[in-house]
Amino acid sequence: MTHRVKPSIRTETPPASKLSMRGVGKGFGSGVSRKEILHDIDLEIADGEFVAIVGFSGSGKSTLTKLLAGLETPDTGTVLMDGMAISGPGPERGIVFQNYSLLPWLTVRGNVALSVDAVFRSWTKAERKDHVEKFIEMVGLSHAAHRRPHELSGGMRQRTSLARTLALKPQVLLLDEPLSALDALTRSVLQEEILKIWEEERQTCLLITNDVDEAILLADRIVPLNPGPNATLGPSFVVGLDRPRIKSELNHNESFKKLRNTVTKYLVDVRREARAKEAEASTAEVIELPDLQPRSLSLPSKAILNSPV
Numbered sequence: 001m002t003h004r005v006k007p008s009i010r011t012e013t014p015p016a017s018k019l020s021m022r023g024v025g026k027g028f029g030s031g032v033s034r035k036e037i038l039h040d041i042d043l044e045i046a047d048g049e050f051v052a053i054v055g056f057s058g059s060g061k062s063t064l065t066k067l068l069a070g071l072e073t074p075d076t077g078t079v080l081m082d083g084m085a086i087s088g089p090g091p092e093r094g095i096v097f098q099n100y101s102l103l104p105w106l107t108v109r110g111n112v113a114l115s116v117d118a119v120f121r122s123w124t125k126a127e128r129k130d131h132v133e134k135f136i137e138m139v140g141l142s143h144a145a146h147r148r149p150h151e152l153s154g155g156m157r158q159r160t161s162l163a164r165t166l167a168l169k170p171q172v173l174l175l176d177e178p179l180s181a182l183d184a185l186t187r188s189v190l191q192e193e194i195l196k197i198w199e200e201e202r203q204t205c206l207l208i209t210n211d212v213d214e215a216i217l218l219a220d221r222i223v224p225l226n227p228g229p230n231a232t233l234g235p236s237f238v239v240g241l242d243r244p245r246i247k248s249e250l251n252h253n254e255s256f257k258k259l260r261n262t263v264t265k266y267l268v269d270v271r272r273e274a275r276a277k278e279a280e281a282s283t284a285e286v287i288e289l290p291d292l293q294p295r296s297l298s299l300p301s302k303a304i305l306n307s308p309v
């Protein structure tokens with residue numbers, strides 16, 4: 001008897017996703033004031049991957065981050081972490097917003113300690129204190145640890161916010177335009193610091209940005225968010241640049257320049273298309289509606305039926 005040998009098929013299982021969005025849609029409001037923001041969003045982020053979402057103002061980037069953070073719930077589809085549906089916010093997903101949201105009556109140390117004390121309750125006081133100091137040092141703020149937010153520059157406030165989130169040791173870092181309120185120089189310095197910290201920690205990270213250069217410097221993959229309403233995700237652009245990356249060297253790197261041109265062209269084209277569609281819709285033929293007057297609903301239905309038209 002001859003045994004038929006099955007041809008061996010190489011089945012490489014793709015790396016499991018840390019975060020997933022599957023068929024996600026989200027809108028706000030109801031009736032005529034309803035606005036559809038995100039439509040049919042499919043996004044898979046692998047464990048340890050750094051993904052940057054680039055997009056236009058108002059397209060729904062923050063809404064997307066809030067869905068991943070569990071601060072918003074999707075209208076359609078599911079948002080998953082490690083294959084489990086996300087049902088609300090949690091310390092395993094740390095988020096840094098554009099507006100630092102620090103408590104004004106607490107110092108840098110106090111702001112970081114507040115979160116650490118709340119999350120690591122089983123640690124000793126000394127352990128928590130060391131942990132807080134370590135993260136304040138990591139973002140270069142040891143000299144200002146005693147200062148309150150109003151005594152800090154924008155960059156220092158954002159560093160505090162970053163230290164507060166990183167100190168919670170989240171498995172996933174969600175950065176929602178963390179640098180966009182800063183001046184160009186501070187932004188550049190902080191980009192390099194985020195890059196350094198991430199290259200050491202390698203947490204799964206999603207960065208929202210409107211800066212293509214920033215996305216290329218930091219991310220493994222760039223995904224554009226097309227203009228809304230009903231914004232969809234565009235194709236992924238893989239950033240093949242070696243790590244560690246050195247910002248000052250990238251401007252002379254041909255792959256960097258090529259990728260910047262490709263992503264920028266995609267964004268310019270997609271916006272032009274969206275504007276053309278918008279213009280088409282606004283010049284579309286106006287449909288004349290009959291001039292109907294609503295009758296009072298308080299009248300009994302018989303009275304309405306029998307009344308002269």
Ligand SMILES: Nc1ncnc2c1ncn2[C@@H]1O[C@H](COP(=O)(O)OP(=O)(O)OP(=O)(O)O)[C@@H](O)[C@H]1O
Nearest residue numbers: 028029035037055056057058059060061062063064
């Ligand atoms: N809770 C909410 N209720 C009603 N509308 C909302 C809510 N959150 C966001 N929106 C609307 O959804 C749209 C997308 O907002 P979102 O903040 O997600 O965009 P964005 O791309 O992050 O914008 P920006 O780049 O300007 O920060 C906007 O029109 C906004 O007004």
